[in-house]
Amino acid sequence: MSETTATANYLDAENEVLSAANGVDYAHRTTGASDATPLVMLQHFRGNLDNWDPALVDALARGRRVITFDNRGVAASSGTTPNTMAQMALDAIDFIEALEVGEVDLLGFSIGSFLAQEIALVRPSIVRNLVLASAAPQGASGMHGWAPEVIDAVGKPEPSPADYLGVFFTGSEAGQAAGQQVAGRIFGARTVDRDAPTTWQTRLAQYDAVCAWGQPNHSMLERVSAICMPVFVANGDSDPMILPRYSYLLAGLIPGARLKIYPDAAHGFLFQHHAEFAADVDVFLTGVSDEEVSSQ
Amino acid sequence: MSETTATANYLDAENEVLSAANGVDYAHRTTGASDATPLVMLQHFRGNLDNWDPALVDALARGRRVITFDNRGVAASSGTTPNTMAQMALDAIDFIEALEVGEVDLLGFSIGSFLAQEIALVRPSIVRNLVLASAAPQGASGMHGWAPEVIDAVGKPEPSPADYLGVFFTGSEAGQAAGQQVAGRIFGARTVDRDAPTTWQTRLAQYDAVCAWGQPNHSMLERVSAICMPVFVANGDSDPMILPRYSYLLAGLIPGARLKIYPDAAHGFLFQHHAEFAADVDVFLTGVSDEEVSSQ
Numbered sequence: 001m002s003e004t005t006a007t008a009n010y011l012d013a014e015n016e017v018l019s020a021a022n023g024v025d026y027a028h029r030t031t032g033a034s035d036a037t038p039l040v041m042l043q044h045f046r047g048n049l050d051n052w053d054p055a056l057v058d059a060l061a062r063g064r065r066v067i068t069f070d071n072r073g074v075a076a077s078s079g080t081t082p083n084t085m086a087q088m089a090l091d092a093i094d095f096i097e098a099l100e101v102g103e104v105d106l107l108g109f110s111i112g113s114f115l116a117q118e119i120a121l122v123r124p125s126i127v128r129n130l131v132l133a134s135a136a137p138q139g140a141s142g143m144h145g146w147a148p149e150v151i152d153a154v155g156k157p158e159p160s161p162a163d164y165l166g167v168f169f170t171g172s173e174a175g176q177a178a179g180q181q182v183a184g185r186i187f188g189a190r191t192v193d194r195d196a197p198t199t200w201q202t203r204l205a206q207y208d209a210v211c212a213w214g215q216p217n218h219s220m221l222e223r224v225s226a227i228c229m230p231v232f233v234a235n236g237d238s239d240p241m242i243l244p245r246y247s248y249l250l251a252g253l254i255p256g257a258r259l260k261i262y263p264d265a266a267h268g269f270l271f272q273h274h275a276e277f278a279a280d281v282d283v284f285l286t287g288v289s290d291e292e293v294s295s296q
Numbered sequence: 297m298s299e300t301t302a303t304a305n306y307l308d309a310e311n312e313v314l315s316a317a318n319g320v321d322y323a324h325r326t327t328g329a330s331d332a333t334p335l336v337m338l339q340h341f342r343g344n345l346d347n348w349d350p351a352l353v354d355a356l357a358r359g360r361r362v363i364t365f366d367n368r369g370v371a372a373s374s375g376t377t378p379n380t381m382a383q384m385a386l387d388a389i390d391f392i393e394a395l396e397v398g399e400v401d402l403l404g405f406s407i408g409s410f411l412a413q414e415i416a417l418v419r420p421s422i423v424r425n426l427v428l429a430s431a432a433p434q435g436a437s438g439m440h441g442w443a444p445e446v447i448d449a450v451g452k453p454e455p456s457p458a459d460y461l462g463v464f465f466t467g468s469e470a471g472q473a474a475g476q477q478v479a480g481r482i483f484g485a486r487t488v489d490r491d492a493p494t495t496w497q498t499r500l501a502q503y504d505a506v507c508a509w510g511q512p513n514h515s516m517l518e519r520v521s522a523i524c525m526p527v528f529v530a531n532g533d534s535d536p537m538i539l540p541r542y543s544y545l546l547a548g549l550i551p552g553a554r555l556k557i558y559p560d561a562a563h564g565f566l567f568q569h570h571a572e573f574a575a576d577v578d579v580f581l582t583g584v585s586d587e588e589v590s591s592q
Contacts, residue, residue, distance in 0.1 A: 141521065142551065218518040225437065248555055249548025252541050255438065259544055 007031055010057035010066075011190050015049070015076065018069075020098035024091065027076035027195065028069035032061030037128055039105045039285070040096060041068045042112030044134075044267075045154065045210065046203050048075035049195040053271035054185050059278030060107075063286065067104075069095055071115075073205070076196040083208035085111070085138070089118030096126055105285055107131040109270065110242060111206060114138070114213055120227050129285055130231045133270050133277075134239055136246030137253060138213050139220030143246065145211045150241050155207065157200065161187070168268030170238045175264055178272040186271075224253045231257040232284040234277065236265030258284065303327055306353035306362075307486050311345070311372065314365075316394035320387065323372035323491065324365035328357030333424055335401045335581070336392060337364045338408025340430075340563075341450065341506070342499050344371035345491040349567035350481050355574030356403075359582065363400075365391055367411075369501070372492040379504035381407070381434070385414030392422055401581055403427040405566065406538060407502060410434070410509055416523045425581055426527045429566050429573075430535055432542030433549060434509050435516030439542065441507045446537050451503065453496065457483070464564030466534045471560055474568040482567075520549045527553040528580040530573065532561030554580065 007013050013029035020026060029049055030038075039060060043051060049068050060066050072091040073081030082088055092115050096104055103126050108116025113135030120127045136143055145151060153163035161183055169179035231254050235247040244261055251259035260280060262269040270277045303309050309325035316322060325345055326334075335356060339347060345364050356362050368387040369377030378384055388411050392400055399422050404412025409431030416423045432439055441447060449459035457479055465475035527550050531543040540557055547555035556576060558565040566573045 140548075219515065221517075222514040245548050245551075245553070247548075248544045248553075252436075252543075252545025252548050255541075257541070257544075 008033070008058075008061075010052065010054040010061070010068075015193055015195065018095065018098050020094040022072075022091065022094040023079075024072045024094065025078040026069050026071075026095045026098070028067060028095070030065060030067050031057050032063075032065045034064045036064050037103060037105055038065040038067050038099070038101055039107055039281075040092075040099075041066065042092060042106065042108040042115045043068070043071075043074075044110035044112055045206055046198045048198055050190060051186060053182050053268075053274055054189060055182075056271055056274040056278060059274055060281060062278075063282050064105075067099070070195065071095070073199075074202055075198050081199075081202040081205040083205040083212075085114045085118055085209045085213050086122075088209065089115045089122060093119055093123050093126065102126070103128045105129045105131070107133065107281070108135065109133040110135075110267065111210060111213075114209075117224060117227065120229060121223060124228055127229055130227065130229055131281055131284065132231060132233045132247075132250060134235050134242045134247075134267055135233060135250055136213075136242050137221050137224050137250050139215070139217035140246050140249055141216040141218070143242070144214040144216065145207070146241055151207070154241075155203065167241055168266055169272060170236075170264050170266050172264050175266065175272070179268070182268060182271040221249070221253060224250060225255065227254050230284070232281065233257050233259045234270065234280070235261055236267065236269030236272075237261050237263055238265060239267045239269065241267040304329070304354075304357075306348065306350040306357070306364075311489055311491065314391065314394050316390040318368075318387065318390040319375075320368045320390065321374040322365050322367075322391045322394070324363060324391070326361060326363050327353050328359075328361045330360045332360050333399060333401055334361040334363050334395070334397055335403055335577075336395075337362065338388060338402065338404040338411045339364070339367075339370075340406035340408060341502055342494045344494055346486060347482060349478050349564075349570055350485060351478075352567055352570040352574060355570055356577060358574075359578050360401075363395070366491065367391070369495075370498055371494050377495075377498040377501040379501040379508075381410045381414055381505045381509050382418075384505065385411045385418060389415055389419050389422065398422070399424045401425045401427070403429065403577070404431065405429040406431075406563065407506060407509075410505075413520060413523065416525060417519065420524060423525050426523065426525055427577055427580065428527060428529045428543075428546060430531050430538045430543075430563055431529060431546055432509075432538050433517050433520050433546050435511070435513035436542055436545055437512040437514070439538070440510040440512065441503070442537055447503070450537075451499065463537055464562055465568060466532075466560050466562050468560050471562065471568070475564070478564060478567040517545070517549060520546060521551065523550050526580070528577065529553050529555045530566070530576070531557055532563065532565030532568075533557050533559055534561060535563045535565065537563040 070077035366373035368375040
């Protein structure tokens with residue numbers, strides 16, 4: 001793998017490039033200095049390296065190495081974004097294999113959670129623990145594409161800050177205040193060496209994959225019961241993009257899964273509640289290696 | 297219907313008999329004096345009228361009429377207990393129809409929650425709102441009969457108080473203290489006109505039905521998505537009899553369902569947390585008539 005330099009905070013993490021066996025050059029950043037199993041983060045619809053809240057990455061990186069990356073065709077990575085979750089998952093596996101670290105912990109957010117499920121099912125040997133944030137299982141009914149007001153907002157060529165806030169945060173005073181803080185950290189705090197923006201090709205291909213994932217197919221729901229590693233499912237209680245009911249469904253279908261729903265929070269619950277969520281993830285990642293998941 | 301006398305508390309509620317069109321004489325009690333839609337309670341495995349915590353019934357009856365009853369063949373009701381949930385549900389429907397009140401709210405607890413689902417699916421016109429406590433959908437994998445330590449405890453001819461406490465309450469100090477209080481209210485507080493005990497025939501037939509309900513059948517899970525009235529799903533976080541994951545599953549499969557998991561609580565969570573649970577049920581029953589369920 002390429003030389004990586006772990007840093008103490010995400011805002012200062014260098015943009016690095018890792019060339020994988022599939023010929024793709026993956027843009028990525030590393031935060032934290034632990035030698036333990038790294039946590040690899042799988043990003044949301046149209047997101048790049050800068051769309052991870054630095055406060056969340058820093059909180060997660062206190063106990064471990066955190067690796068963020070752009071998948072094939074996304075932002076500064078080379079290639080073209082594929083239009084199925086299955087191919088995106090294979091591309092993510094190639095990146096993880098190129099890290100040459102053996103197994104990793106995975107944190108998938110939104111469509112990243114779809115990839116995380118795919119990876120856990122197709123290459124379980126590289127996944128130690130799985131965190132599914134704002135997640136849904138393939139085939140669940142009622143999620144064929146985002147809701148009209150959601151895709152109208154985040155699917156347009158140039159979404160505005162208001163579009164972002166409306167999907168990622170609730171309309172309450174606390175939700176909007178959190179949104180302003182998160183937006184400041186994501187869009188304003190890093191002033192040099194920002195990632196490349198994601199393209200319209202990425203937007204179209206990712207949304208093709210979203211619509212394919214959401215085609216209702218009850219029998220397809222059964223496959224996540226084969227996920228065999230410890231799983232933590234988390235969402236905001238008011239997520240308009242991926243409804244909490246799909247988190248319930250995942251936690252009901254995956255044996256032993258833990259579930260937590262965060263209050264007064266929408267799609268960006270993990271940024272809004274970054275300290276609490278990072279602490280919960282830390283308990284999950286450090287605890288489940290030694291003991292059975294005890295909550296069920 | 298037979299004359300019913302609403303009373304202010306469950307311990308003083310009279311044992312009454314209602315003869316239904318199916319020829320069964322149903323033992324039942326009524327608490328609370330409201331003229332509004334009554335709440336009908338569906339009891340757990342081997343339970344009779346006395347196995348409802350009077351503190352819970354009284355809390356629920358503050359805002360409405362609460363009706364408890366013994367189903368066909370159970371305790372003081374006439375007839376023989378059938379060995380399928382479907383037939384038990386039809387027997388419960390006959391009791392509800394005999395009340396001549398039109399639609400009711402239903403609170404099903406444990407196997408009572410199985411009947412509540414059946415009733416909602418087979419006779420939706422009589423169900424306004426549905427509360428599913430310690431519930432599971434038919435066909436979910438991993439629930440073919442209670443866990444060995446659970447059926448060993450509550451399935452024996454004469455379960456002891458310790459057997460009851462071990463399944464209905466957690467082993468924590470708070471859990472066991474709550475259990476002692478609940479057991480005192482259920483087994484000791486009513487000294488006259490107690491209900492008849494349930495028979496070994498009832499135990500065998502009900503457990504046949506439990507084992508039939510728990511035969512794994514993924515495709516069967518889809519049917520609860522047809523439940524069309526507002527639903528509140530609730531359980532303890534440490535229920536050994538019906539694991540919380542089945543509550544997640546129900547809340548994920550039933551459109552718009554609300555979900556709440558109560559802390560440090562096992563099968564008897566609704567008795568242990570009777571004030572909080574009754575308040576949550578009250579908010580659910582009084583709120584959902586006028587507005588859409590907003591949590592999803």
